[in-house]
Amino acid sequence: MKNILVTGAAGFIGSNLVLELFKEGPYHIIGIDNMNDYYDVSIKEWRLEEIEKNIKKNKWTFIKGNIADKTLIEKIFEEYKPSIVVNLAAQAGVRYSITNPDAYIESNIIGFNNILEACRHSYDDGNNGVEHLIYASSSSVYGSNKKVPYSTDDKVDNPISLYAATKKSNELMAHAYSKLYNIPSTGLRFFTVYGPAGRPDMAYFGFTNKLIKGETIEIFNYGNCKRDFTYIDDIVDGIIRVIKKAPEKKIGGDGLPIPPYALYNIGNSKPENLLDFVSILQEELIRAEVLPSDYDFEAHKKLVPMQAGDVPITYADTSALERDFGFKPSTDLRTGLRKFAEWYKEFYIDGKR
Template identity: 60%
Template sequence: MADISLENKTVLVTGAAGFIGSFLSKRLMETYKGITVIGIDSITDYYDTSLKDERLSMLNSCGGKFTFIKGDIADKETLVSLFEKYNPDIVVNLAAQAGVRYSIDNPDAYIKSNMIGFYNILECCRHHPVEHLVFASSSSVYGTNKKVPYSTDDKVDNPVSLYAATKKSNELFAHAYCKLYGIAATGLRFFTVYGPMGRPDMAYFKFTNKLVKGEPIQIYNNGDMYRDFTYIDDIVTGITAIMQKTPEKTEDGAAYKIYNIGNNKPESLMYFVETLEKCLMNEGIISAPGKKELLPMQPGDVYQTFADVSDLQRDFGFKPSTALETGLSSFARWYKTYYKK
């Protein structure tokens, strides 16, 4: 592994108005001297854009060198001109059309952003060489794998959603470009990221909105599901550590590696809901637990996710460890302030 200093570097963060992208950009500017963050985001209306505006406002007011470009990575001309103008040293690709269920009814959005957009990123890194490309994959690539915890050595050839298939494709594209063009790239399989200012399409956020309105919350597979919930600060700590080390070359000569970033502690969906309700009650957002509507498993869903993070621990001396109650308490405090409850 080659060490990379982030001081005085220019970092391109795609999806900078997104949940992970905004928190990463903030951490970079607050931590590394002289760093310049160039953010690009297409600000789609997949969820409430006012939340994206709020994140951008946070970035513009945190005192770092931040430049924002509203644009789509699927538009090659936009991306090429950005690389030519800013000449980034490191690229972190977090732009993607997210969501498993949404991909079932809206496949075009996933092909455009996750496939064409990522291909454009790789082409730009090929023609405008960077020190390191770090890109988001997803725990969804593990599909219906029965073996747990999920290891990056496991076969991932059975995606159960188009979203998962696009993320697996990103890993294959990146490996080919590393091998052919000498790019150094690291892919990160994120496990159910949550926290303040998060995505409203995620379960914890949707549950909260319904509990506040007194509406029943829908719990799939009758609550018999497990997720490796990973707090946003842990995700960002993992990304920043990984940005600073390029992967060793593999036997085939590609400087390419995949890591899981997950809490390595799956929680049952019912425990998750009870903990969320407790945190919301502590903040006075709701006064009592809500009604539950138990439903069967949904298409594209998996029974459990569980990250093996031994590689991450070995190479970086770090593993996510924020307790669910700590993370959800932080979310509840933010929710109360943001929605002025």
């Protein structure tokens, strides 16, 4: 039974990854999450309950803790000796990085460094060590690049938020450790992930919360934003494909390791206009009876300028991921938003939360 460490296991992507791995097992999955209150903790608790219901033939160990706690991370690696590490723990969000930068340094820099160090020392004393480190990066690293679609070959040295800077730092740190210690690592630049039990700080979730309260939603850049919305099931499918195929270890002509390092975009490769996205969301919220059929949407919509740290378009070139892993997202926007609207009704309205 292979041991897999998933950090951020109560998070949106992390919890869905654990559930999908359970279907493939048997695995012993060690999950860690600090359960912070950046957003509604009851959603994180609900995700963990779903995991507990679906363990089946697998083994599940959950640890409430912070990856910035070096002693804790060392203890986890020493006790469980994970062969696969999926680092999804991070302080997310562009706008929050402007108001609370310390949280990003702690989790995204110090925390990730602890993971890298633990991976490095997993090879001590001739041990087999970590076979593959997979970690979350973000489409935010592309900043205000004018060239679209975004490619991993593009230069990304001009971040426009601290969040983006920490994610670019993760890529550089992972590359250095791959080179120095021959650790196979793969970074995934995520593009606007959405779906049931997602993050409430994401636009589609925030819009829904405001509409149900009769508040006005603000659509940035006067509605001229485009996002490469990617449904959670497609994202998880891509991660699992990547997990199974670590970059190959090779020795270069100088007798030193060629870094077993890879970096991919993981997105839908089909940007959608934010106004179209909001229209479909409204229709699906009415269909799911989250909003009444006569809801006056126009009276609750306001077009506003772009916010600091945001970008007008995200658009993933996923050809490399398709070439190497056969990854091809299959969930259309309406289907994905329908599933979100149905979950929202079940969780907040029927569940009376």
